[in-house]
Amino acid sequence: MKLRSRVVEAEILDPGAGFRPARTVVEIRWDPLTGHSSRILPARGLMPPGEADLEALAEESRATCPFCPDRIESRTPKLTPAVAPEGRIRVGRAVLFPNLLPYGAHSSVSVYAPDLHLLRLGDMTPDLVADNLAAQVAWVRAVQATDPDARWASVSANHFVPSGSSLFHPHLQGLVDREPTTVQRVLSEVPAGRFAEYLDTERDLGARYVGRIGRVEWLAGFAPVGPAEIRAFVPGAASPAELDERDVRDLGRGIATVLNLYADLGYESFNLAACGVPDRPLDVRIVARSSLRPFYRSDVTSLERLHFEGAVDVSPEDLALRAGERFPTP
Numbered sequence: 108m109k110l111r112s113r114v115v116e117a118e119i120l121d122p123g124a125g126f127r128p129a130r131t132v133v134e135i136r137w138d139p140l141t142g143h144s145s146r147i148l149p150a151r152g153l154m155p156p157g158e159a160d161l162e163a164l165a166e167e168s169r170a171t172c173p174f175c176p177d178r179i180e181s182r183t184p185k186l187t188p189a190v191a192p193e194g195r196i197r198v199g200r201a202v203l204f205p206n207l208l209p210y211g212a213h214s215s216v217s218v219y220a221p222d223l224h225l226l227r228l229g230d231m232t233p234d235l236v237a238d239n240l241a242a243q244v245a246w247v248r249a250v251q252a253t254d255p256d257a258r259w260a261s262v263s264a265n266h267f268v269p270s271g272s273s274l275f276h277p278h279l280q281g282l283v284d285r286e287p288t289t290v291q292r293v294l295s296e297v298p299a300g301r302f303a304e305y306l307d308t309e310r311d312l313g314a315r316y317v318g319r320i321g322r323v324e325w326l327a328g329f330a331p332v333g334p335a336e337i338r339a340f341v342p343g344a345a346s347p348a349e350l351d352e353r354d355v356r357d358l359g360r361g362i363a364t365v366l367n368l369y370a371d372l373g374y375e376s377f378n379l380a381a382c383g384v385p386d387r388p389l390d391v392r393i394v395a396r397s398s399l400r401p402f403y404r405s406d407v408t409s410l411e412r413l414h415f416e417g418a419v420d421v422s423p424e425d426l427a428l429r430a431g432e433r434f435p436t437p
């Protein structure tokens with residue numbers, strides 16, 4: 108497979124250099140699966156590290172948090188008996204319940220642990236992620252057993268305010284519906300063989316390939332939709348419901364590894380989406396989001412929001428090098 112890209116040059120007369128000509132190189136890349144394009148910019152410091160006092164923010168929101176130990180039993184909804192007779196799904200320290208504000212026919216929220224109101228990315232562990240993921244997998248299976256036509260399943264994360272999270276307490280979200288999201292629909296239109304071709308190509312090229320844990324393969328996105336995008340594919344599992352126990356542990360380890368790397372890079376907030384698409388490998392994408400600081404700049408501009416165009420100044424190849432040091436050698 109040929110990965111499509113094009114380098115363009117911009118020229119300005121630079122006010123900081125006596126108005127002499129200055130050139131900037133921008134590489135435009137096309138995602139080999141979705142066709143989504145992205146602009147790779149020279150490092151410009153678009154993602155400065157956080158300055159906010161996360162402990163202080165955690166304390167401010169703790170007293171009224173519905174996911175904390177004092178309130179989770181009385182303030183969060185329960186699942187119907189057909190889905191879970193106990194009303195909630197518990198795996199390890201994780202607790203899953205329905206979303207009070209559903210985004211579709213079946214919508215869930217799962218906390219990593221009721222007592223983890225503050226969970227920094229540097230403190231993520233394979234078990235915390237895997238147990239939370241396992242709760243989502245159990246929920247997707249239970250929901251689909253009651254509603255077999257709801258075949259579009261995904262697990263996502265909005266971690267801390269810049270990512271769109273409305274509650275401070277870290278959690279995952281699940282969505283199972285009869286209608287796909289836009290990305291699920293687009294991925295379903297990609298010929299099934301193209302996923303394996305993409306993985307083969309990146310494994311051969313090596314520059315963005317990060318590693319493999321079990322049957323989960325990890326790489327830096329060629330055409331990232333957001334900063335520091337890391338992608339995983341699970342060949343043989345088309346939906347979160349098809350992840351076996353081993354996959355869940357392997358994915359948990361990989362996701363925790365990526366989030367620990369984000370912490371080292373100075374990032375505190377991220378989005379994740381594991382998009383289930385029938386007959387396609389499960390596609391997991393993780394992107395960093397802007398750090399909390401007074402008057403911070405959102406990493407999502409008119410390009411991302413309205414042009415559906417990525418624009419990042421984190422080099423995918425540099426990111427892959429950093430990530431590769433933490434993943435097992437293939």
Ligand SMILES: [Zn+2]
Binds near residue numbers: 169
């Ligand atoms: Zn809380």
